[in-house]
Every structure is written in C-alpha cells, then in structure tokens.
Amino acid sequence: MHEWALAEAVIAAVTEIAEREKFVKVLEVELRVGELQQIDEEIIKFALAQLKTGKLKKTRFVIIIIKAQLKCKVCGNQWVFNKKEVNQEIAEAIHFIPEIAHSYIKCPNCASPDFEIVEGRGMYIGNVRGVR
Numbered sequence: 001m002h003e004w005a006l007a008e009a010v011i012a013a014v015t016e017i018a019e020r021e022k023f024v025k026v027l028e029v030e031l032r033v034g035e036l037q038q039i040d041e042e043i044i045k046f047a048l049a050q051l052k053t054g055k056l057k058k059t060r061f062v063i064i065i066i067k068a069q070l071k072c073k074v075c076g077n078q079w080v081f082n083k084k085e086v087n088q089e090i091a092e093a094i095h096f097i098p099e100i101a102h103s104y105i106k107c108p109n110c111a112s113p114d115f116e117i118v119e120g121r122g123m124y125i126g127n128v129r130g131v132r
Helices: 002-020 041-051 088-096 098-104
Strands: 025-034 060-066 069-072 078-080 115-119 123-131
Touching: 002 025, 002 041, 002 123, 041 060, 088 098
Parallel strands: 025 060
Antiparallel strands: 025 123, 069 078, 069 115
16 A cells, blocks of 8 residues: 555654664654645554554654645646545546646646646655654
C-alpha cells in the first residue's frame, strides 16, 4: 500500500534526524501532507504506529493536510482544488501519481489544463521534537 511505503520512509527519515540531533527519544513529528497526495490518514497513522520502535516508540505523529492551491499558467487565476470535482476513479489515479491531475483538472476561469500546483502536493516532515 502507498501509505505503508510513505510511513516506512517517514520512520527512516525521522530516525536519521534523531541520530543527527542526538535525541534519546522523539516526542512529536509534524507531517505536512499535500491534499493532492490524498493519503488515507487512518492507514498512515496505523502504519506509523506499527513501524515506530526504539527512540520513536512513544512518538506522536501530527498530520496536517495542506489544501491544494492551483494557478493557471494561461490566465493567472488561482483557485483551491475541490476533490468533489473529480470522481473516485480519478481521485485514486491522482493519489498514486499527483502529476496526472493535469489530465483531469482544468482552470475554472478559462478551462485550461495548464496550471501549476502552488501548494498541496507531496509529503514533508515539518518539525521533529525530541529530548537530548
């Protein structure tokens, strides 16, 4: 599953950060997840809970969903993506390959599919709090 692979990557990255920062334990990790990634929060929380060990055993993971902001390259219109605008099959395709959004989403102002994703894509570790 997509979420399990992401959870494994998060655990590996946070473990590396904990080592570099000389944390004896990690208290909290903030994960910033772009809306276009369409992560199933329950699955990733479960995966993180199952995978955390050692310094991360008691870590609290906070997931912050970043709304997708799109900007048309043709007319300059900027808008917030509304996932209700696409059906479940398209949403699933965007979940696995966010770049495919250009095939299904169009500017609400001029109907161009040529837009940039300003915000709301990918998954990032925003903050790691630990004890030295």
